[in-house]
Amino acid sequence: MSVRISPVFALEIPYFCSVDKLQDSDLKFLPGVGPKKAELLKKELKLATFGDLLYYFPFKYIDRSRFLTIAQIEEDMSFVQVKGRITSFSFAGEGNRKRLVAFFSDGVGIAELVWFKGIKWIQQKVAVNTPYIVFGKPTIFNGRVSFVHPDVEVVLKEDGTISGGLQPYYNTSEKMKSAFLNSKAVAKLQENLQKLIGPKIVERMPEDLVGSLKLMPLRDALLNIHFPRSADLLRKAQLRLKFEELFYIQLNLLAQKKYRQKKINGHVFSKVGESFNNFYSSNLPFSLTEAQKRVLREIRKDLGSGRQMNRLLQGDVGSGKTLVGLMAMLLASDNSFQSCLMAPTEILANQHYKTIVDFLDGLGVSVGLLTGSTKKAERRKLFALLESGELQLLIGTHALLEDTVQFKDLGLVIVDEQQRFGVAQRAKLWEKNTNPPHVLVMTATPIPRTLAMTVYGDLEVSVIDELPPGRKPIRTMHYFDSKRLKVFGFMREQIKLGRQIYLVYPLIKESEKMDFKDLQDGYASIVLEFPPPEYTVVVVHGQMKPDEKDFSMGQFAAGKAQIMVATTVIEVGVNVPNASVMIIESAERFGLSQLHQLRGRVGRGADQSFCILMTGNKLSSDSRKRMSTMVSTNDGFEIAEVDLALRGPGDMEGTMQSGMAFDLKIANIAKDGQILSWARNVAEEIVDEDPLLDMDKNRILKAELTRFKGRDSYDFSQIS
Numbered sequence: 218m219s220v221r222i223s224p225v226f227a228l229e230i231p232y233f234c235s236v237d238k239l240q241d242s243d244l245k246f247l248p249g250v251g252p253k254k255a256e257l258l259k260k261e262l263k264l265a266t267f268g269d270l271l272y273y274f275p276f277k278y279i280d281r282s283r284f285l286t287i288a289q290i291e292e293d294m295s296f297v298q299v300k301g302r303i304t305s306f307s308f309a310g311e312g313n314r315k316r317l318v319a320f321f322s323d324g325v326g327i328a329e330l331v332w333f334k335g336i337k338w339i340q341q342k343v344a345v346n347t348p349y350i351v352f353g354k355p356t357i358f359n360g361r362v363s364f365v366h367p368d369v370e371v372v373l374k375e376d377g378t379i380s381g382g383l384q385p386y387y388n389t390s391e392k393m394k395s396a397f398l399n400s401k402a403v404a405k406l407q408e409n410l411q412k413l414i415g416p417k418i419v420e421r422m423p424e425d426l427v428g429s430l431k432l433m434p435l436r437d438a439l440l441n442i443h444f445p446r447s448a449d450l451l452r453k454a455q456l457r458l459k460f461e462e463l464f465y466i467q468l469n470l471l472a473q474k475k476y477r478q479k480k481i482n483g484h485v486f487s488k489v490g491e492s493f494n495n496f497y498s499s500n501l502p503f504s505l506t507e508a509q510k511r512v513l514r515e516i517r518k519d520l521g522s523g524r525q526m527n528r529l530l531q532g533d534v535g536s537g538k539t540l541v542g543l544m545a546m547l548l549a550s551d552n553s554f555q556s557c558l559m560a561p562t563e564i565l566a567n568q569h570y571k572t573i574v575d576f577l578d579g580l581g582v583s584v585g586l587l588t589g590s591t592k593k594a595e596r597r598k599l600f601a602l603l604e605s606g607e608l609q610l611l612i613g614t615h616a617l618l619e620d621t622v623q624f625k626d627l628g629l630v631i632v633d634e635q636q637r638f639g640v641a642q643r644a645k646l647w648e649k650n651t652n653p654p655h656v657l658v659m660t661a662t663p664i665p666r667t668l669a670m671t672v673y674g675d676l677e678v679s680v681i682d683e684l685p686p687g688r689k690p691i692r693t694m695h696y697f698d699s700k701r702l703k704v705f706g707f708m709r710e711q712i713k714l715g716r717q718i719y720l721v722y723p724l725i726k727e728s729e730k731m732d733f734k735d736l737q738d739g740y741a742s743i744v745l746e747f748p749p750p751e752y753t754v755v756v757v758h759g760q761m762k763p764d765e766k767d768f769s770m771g772q773f774a775a776g777k778a779q780i781m782v783a784t785t786v787i788e789v790g791v792n793v794p795n796a797s798v799m800i801i802e803s804a805e806r807f808g809l810s811q812l813h814q815l816r817g818r819v820g821r822g823a824d825q826s827f828c829i830l831m832t833g834n835k836l837s838s839d840s841r842k843r844m845s846t847m848v849s850t851n852d853g854f855e856i857a858e859v860d861l862a863l864r865g866p867g868d869m870e871g872t873m874q875s876g877m878a879f880d881l882k883i884a885n886i887a888k889d890g891q892i893l894s895w896a897r898n899v900a901e902e903i904v905d906e907d908p909l910l911d912m913d914k915n916r917i918l919k920a921e922l923t924r925f926k927g928r929d930s931y932d933f934s935q936i937s
């Protein structure tokens with residue numbers, strides 16, 4: 218069985234219905250919904266129950282307490298509202314241009330309200346001389362203000378309250394809008410829901426905890442998040458709900474961690490034996506950096522502790538993580554355990570394999586390689602060696618996760634990843650052995666602390682914050698496409714100096730065909746510019762056969778080609794110290810982390826390295842920021858912070874956002890770092906005091922956590 222590797226962000230978030238049964242009710246039973254709309258809500262927004270709708274939060278609020286006069290309306294204004302009365306109606310236009318026009322006066326100016334559709338309905342609902350609030354996007358033509366299809370509301374609502382204040386806006390789809398389920402209709406359903414279950418909402422966190430943290434009670438928070446009574450109450454509601462969301466993620470992660478620590482015995486690697494020592498004294502061609510030594514000590518401590526290690530190793534590109542990983546594998550080997558190293562791509566797996574085989578030359582440690590392209594017969598051989606225990610180190614891709622791969626005694630798993638390996642996938646590894654192996658996750662993209670806390674919150678963290686000596690900082694430049702000739706000139710100069718060059722094209726899934734054409738065109742024009750026999754240009758992309766790819770890479774690595782035209786397949790792992798120039802085409806199409814990763818392919822030798830970002834002339838402000846960040850810093854952590862901030866949705870009107878890459882309903886990892894730290898501290902205190910959440914006061918927490926589904930869950934039922 219193959220395992221689908223989903224993005225690490227696909228964490229399950231604990232928004233299930235609360236203990237309150239009512240929230241599990243089918244939405245079709247909510248007044249105003251019925252079977253058809255229920256179907257639509259389910260299909261379009263994945264809302265099936267009362268609880269789902271209750272937790273479907275507005276994406277923004279518009280302050281409806283502010284009014285303009287018609288005279289204050291100017292060109293290009295966004296949504297505005299005015300108060301006044303309709304003085305008369307008339308019809309204009311013919312056929313499908315036929316429209317109803319209402320003349321609306323606020324006592325000073327006059328605006329036209331125009332409807333092309335729903336004319337009959339408007340005529341029935343809207344009357345002359347009644348005070349209304351008109352809300353919409355105005356246009357001005359020949360000095361006349363008009364609103365097309367505006368919202369028209371009675372000033373005095375049926376329940377006696379005045380319209381106005383912060384009005385919620387819900388995301389809806391086109392399909393929903395055409396079935397009259399627009400934002401306003403969803404707000405109406407929320408109103409009905411509040412009437413029905415609002416008073417019955419029960420706390421999802423222990424009341425004492427809510428009280429001591431001075432959080433808004435859940436009932437009030439869920440009311441104010443949909444219908445804020447004031448901006449202050451909205452902020453309090455947001456805080457409460459964000460806290461709760463982040464708190465349960467943290468509690469889940471920390472509880473899992475505690476559970477593992479308590480229930481799972483780790484293999485003890487007590488010996489530092491021949492493999493490790495011989496490697497260290499004879500085969501290691503350089504001394505370790507202080508950071509590598511420190512991290513190695515941390516890892517060795519874990520491995521000898523009798524507890525199962527789950528550690529994240531963060532370090533910038535080229536900081537020497539793989540080497541540390543390899544040394545941990547040698548420790549496993551010295552203690553008669555097998556180990557494996559899992560890479561995110563086949564190219565990288567191959568590269569690791571070659572590097573490791575070279576490094577271990579003459580030490581008598583057996584190393585195997587397993588990827589998607591390993592032939593059947595070869596596989597069978599590998600499997601037999603693995604099962605008998607003869608094979609000590611296995612390098613590979615996700616193919617290692619397949620159920621057919623059985624080790625005799627797997628003691629250590631190293632995952633070299635690119636934020637692609639989630640909690641769920643890690644859980645799969647723990648099943649590989651009755652006594653789960655130690656796990657070391659290496660990530661080449663430093664990730665911001667808040668993100669690390671959430672994605673890797675169940676792991677210990679080690680950081681290599683030092684590059685091997687002698688590396689010169691890479692110089693990064695940004696050029697517009699119009700400067701291409703200059704760049705060609707620079708390439709020639711560098712080649713004359715004996716350097717090699719990467720030229721990378723984006724290959725993004727959605728537009729693969731077009732990108733592929735770009736790559737081929739790019740290759741053709743580079744060959745024209747750098748013709749044989751003086752120059753050799755190789756090409757590497759994901760659609761090539763493995764042996765063709767290997768051939769091209771081999772030529773480049775051996776210095777037989779000066780230029781490699783490639784897609785991002787070279788993003789990770791390719792290590793050719795003589796390649797000192799990285800040119801990234803259409804750089805604006807890459808994310809910051811990816812640009813940083815790509816840049817990390819150069820700067821590995823003693824020569825000055827360069828990274829050239831080529832972009833079109835017109836750049837969005839985000840793209841400009843990405844380019845300037847790349848030009849101004851080589852620090853992966855700094856880049857990661859900017860990346861996170863840029864990727865957090867920026868559409869704000871005193872509003873909340875959908876949470877970045879996570880399926881968060883309200884919190885935003887980029888912006889809510891403080892709440893996240895707070896939530897983690899609170900969760901930590903709780904599991905420190907009551908690791909299995911057995912105390913009476915933690916009953917609700919346990920009940921809520923037990924509702925986590927899937928592998929990410931901490932299965933309390935296993936605990937007797």
Ligand SMILES: Nc1ncnc2c1ncn2[C@@H]1O[C@H](COP(=O)(O)OP(=O)(O)OP(=O)(O)O)[C@@H](O)[C@H]1O
Pocket residue numbers: 503504505506509532533534535536537538539540541660661685686789790792817821
């Ligand atoms: N202490 C050191 N001194 C000198 N060179 C080193 C040292 N540690 C590692 N290297 C070399 O630096 C290069 C990068 O190391 P390695 O591949 O282990 O880094 P990495 O952090 O895994 O990189 P990436 O994230 O790019 O995969 C390799 O050529 C490696 O041999």
